[in-house]
Amino acid sequence: MTSHGRTHGALAAGIALAAGAIALALKQQNRRRHRDHPADDAPGFTARRDFGRYEVVGRSVTIARPRTELFAFWRDFSNLAQFMENLIEVSPAGTDGHSVWTIRGPAGKSVQVETRIAREVDGALIAWRSVEGSDIDTEGRVTFEDAPGQRGTRVGLIIAYVPPMGEAGRAAAKLFRREPEVQARHDLKRFKMLMETGEIATSARRKDAARAAQMENA
Amino acid sequence: MRALTWHGTKDVRVETVDDPEIVNPRDAIIKVSSTAICGSDLHLYDGVIPGMMAGDILGHEFMGEVVETGPRSTLQKGQRVVVPFTISCGGCFHCRIEQYSACENSNPVEKQDASATLYGHPMAGLFGYSHMTGGYSGGQAEYVRVPFSDVGPIVVPDHLEDEKVLFLSDIFPTGWMAAENAEIQPDDTVAVWGCGPVGLFAVQAALAMGAARVIAIDHYPHRLELAHKLGAETINFRETHVREALLEMTGGIGVDAAIDAVGMEAHGFAIDNMIDVVKQKVGIGADRASVFKQALLAVRPGGRLSVPGVYGGMTDKFPLGALMEKSITVRAGQTHVQRYTDRLLAMIEEGVIDTTFLISHTLPLEEGPRGYRCFRDEQNTWTKVVLKPGMEAGQ
Numbered sequence: 001m002t003s004h005g006r007t008h009g010a011l012a013a014g015i016a017l018a019a020g021a022i023a024l025a026l027k028q029q030n031r032r033r034h035r036d037h038p039a040d041d042a043p044g045f046t047a048r049r050d051f052g053r054y055e056v057v058g059r060s061v062t063i064a065r066p067r068t069e070l071f072a073f074w075r076d077f078s079n080l081a082q083f084m085e086n087l088i089e090v091s092p093a094g095t096d097g098h099s100v101w102t103i104r105g106p107a108g109k110s111v112q113v114e115t116r117i118a119r120e121v122d123g124a125l126i127a128w129r130s131v132e133g134s135d136i137d138t139e140g141r142v143t144f145e146d147a148p149g150q151r152g153t154r155v156g157l158i159i160a161y162v163p164p165m166g167e168a169g170r171a172a173a174k175l176f177r178r179e180p181e182v183q184a185r186h187d188l189k190r191f192k193m194l195m196e197t198g199e200i201a202t203s204a205r206r207k208d209a210a211r212a213a214q215m216e217n218a
Numbered sequence: 219m220r221a222l223t224w225h226g227t228k229d230v231r232v233e234t235v236d237d238p239e240i241v242n243p244r245d246a247i248i249k250v251s252s253t254a255i256c257g258s259d260l261h262l263y264d265g266v267i268p269g270m271m272a273g274d275i276l277g278h279e280f281m282g283e284v285v286e287t288g289p290r291s292t293l294q295k296g297q298r299v300v301v302p303f304t305i306s307c308g309g310c311f312h313c314r315i316e317q318y319s320a321c322e323n324s325n326p327v328e329k330q331d332a333s334a335t336l337y338g339h340p341m342a343g344l345f346g347y348s349h350m351t352g353g354y355s356g357g358q359a360e361y362v363r364v365p366f367s368d369v370g371p372i373v374v375p376d377h378l379e380d381e382k383v384l385f386l387s388d389i390f391p392t393g394w395m396a397a398e399n400a401e402i403q404p405d406d407t408v409a410v411w412g413c414g415p416v417g418l419f420a421v422q423a424a425l426a427m428g429a430a431r432v433i434a435i436d437h438y439p440h441r442l443e444l445a446h447k448l449g450a451e452t453i454n455f456r457e458t459h460v461r462e463a464l465l466e467m468t469g470g471i472g473v474d475a476a477i478d479a480v481g482m483e484a485h486g487f488a489i490d491n492m493i494d495v496v497k498q499k500v501g502i503g504a505d506r507a508s509v510f511k512q513a514l515l516a517v518r519p520g521g522r523l524s525v526p527g528v529y530g531g532m533t534d535k536f537p538l539g540a541l542m543e544k545s546i547t548v549r550a551g552q553t554h555v556q557r558y559t560d561r562l563l564a565m566i567e568e569g570v571i572d573t574t575f576l577i578s579h580t581l582p583l584e585e586g587p588r589g590y591r592c593f594r595d596e597q598n599t600w601t602k603v604v605l606k607p608g609m610e611a612g613q
Contacts, residue, residue: 197307197308197323199242201325206238
């Protein structure tokens with residue numbers, strides 16, 4: 001793997017982690033929708049168009065657990081490293097909802113991104129944004145909605161970010177499967193596994209093999 | 219431990235590999251007493267299933283003794299268990315509605331992308347199969363790591379010997395679900411393509427569910443004889459025009475339900491099948507779907523087609539018009555094993571269903587490669603091979 005791939009992988013992963021909604025991008029998205037996209041009921045990120053400078057990815061997953069339980073688990077950011085494969089830790093910074101995300105980087109190095117909570121609705125939504133001057137310009141939102149009947153909760157993750165190395169970086173990342181969309185999907189599925197089964201599936205026959213597979217993925 | 223590993227087309231070996239250990243809290247380790255070679259293992263042997271890696275341990279029909287348990291396993295050391303080939307978590311939406319083979323959590327996340335791309339949704343985890351289904355080490359080995367051991371394994375009573383209960387792992391429930399998917403009504407005539415183990419269990423299941431007649435189709439005389447003994451009428455497709463025969467045997471109506479227990483490596487002389495054989499050989503990946511196609515044409519309007527036979531890719535020249543214009547219901551899928559195990563174990567105990575008639579050969583694990591070769595090349599007489607890790611060679 002090239003260092004470009006790895007660097008972008010780490011950054012992208014950070015974004016995926018820092019995932020959430022998007023003030024600017026959503027505004028752009030709404031403007032575009034009114035301007036040239038006939039309204040339908042599908043999530044904006046599934047539209048066949050781009051979002052300008054921002055890359056927008058979104059994923060949802062249905063988890064057969066109560067909404068409040070999932071929200072509470074996610075809201076404690078120190079839990080996130082259990083299912084986000086490139087996240088080393090999230091630690092609080094100050095008292096105003098700022099957090100520092102430490103993300104696995106290339107050659108054993110790590111990358112840090114500082115975020116603040118932009119909006120929070122108890123049991124339903126957590127949105128966050130990278131602080132001014134951050135290495136990565138990103139916003140993210142995770143939402144929790146009751147799914148129909150006994151299906152549990154629909155968890156939605158939307159991430160907007162400015163690709164750190166532009167188009168080439170994105171292409172390289174895609175090649176190495178480290179783009180945020182893949183990362184977001186994988187992380188959400190691991191979240192689902194952890195919540196529904198209490199563990200994260202592996203086909204490794206031995207613990208050391210499971211660890212090795214994890215490091216290789218990271 | 220010793221294990222049977224895959225190394226390429228028609229290349230399986232018995233090797234020494236690392237023992238498995240408890241990795242996740244709900245795991246158990248099983249010491250294998252009996253394991254069988256499945257018809258779908260032959261698809262791996264023939265190299266027509268994508269996503270295999272050299273060194274993969276095969277085997278998804280196995281049973282044995284619990285020798286180790288994780289902190290959240292509900293099994294106890296010393297219990298005898300049969301392990302379903304589908305790995306199911308018990309907690310996701312699909313497991314909760316008893317569609318266990320669509321489990322959303324058993325295939326590791328990093329293995330889900332391939333099948334999600336190919337099929338639109340990821341597949342569940344299976345033992346001893348492709349990495350598209352998780353790449354889990356299988357049961358043709360001395361020991362197996364069994365994930366979600368609180369959901370899958372069936373504890374069996376000591377008085378039932380291995381040979382009676384082993385097939386609860388796959389082929390008995392698979393044949394049963396095939397008949398259930400055919401929605402059999404009294405007075406129905408059901409045609410079963412393929413008198414391999416699944417087809418023969420489907421014959422038994424269809425009759426148990428009240429079918430008036432079952433017509434079994436194959437070309438191996440011995441297998442047709444087995445079907446006949448179970449109560450089926452037979453058609454040898456090398457001797458007889460199958461569709462014409464089915465139409466005549468049903469007074470021009472056609473069969474009410476059809477079961478394709480053959481799948482992607484169908485034999486046969488139809489021109490479309492011969493083209494499919496060539497495509498499969500040169501690796502452009504078309505499934506040989508001649509049975510599926512023939513069954514669609516043979517089944518009566520408004521009838522049902524049930525597909526337990528394994529398909530993995532695409533096909534062409536597909537009689538889509540027949541499917542629609544004749545209002546055919548098609549039901550298919552990997553077996554939701556855990557849905558059936560309690561019921562079927564009871565039927566074995568009561569002696570309603572005979573599970574041992576199939577076994578033609580029992581070999582030590584060390585002779586596994588010979589078992590594969592003969593199961594593939596001598597299908598008339600090698601109807602089912604059981605491997606025993608504990609058995610001495612030449613026994």
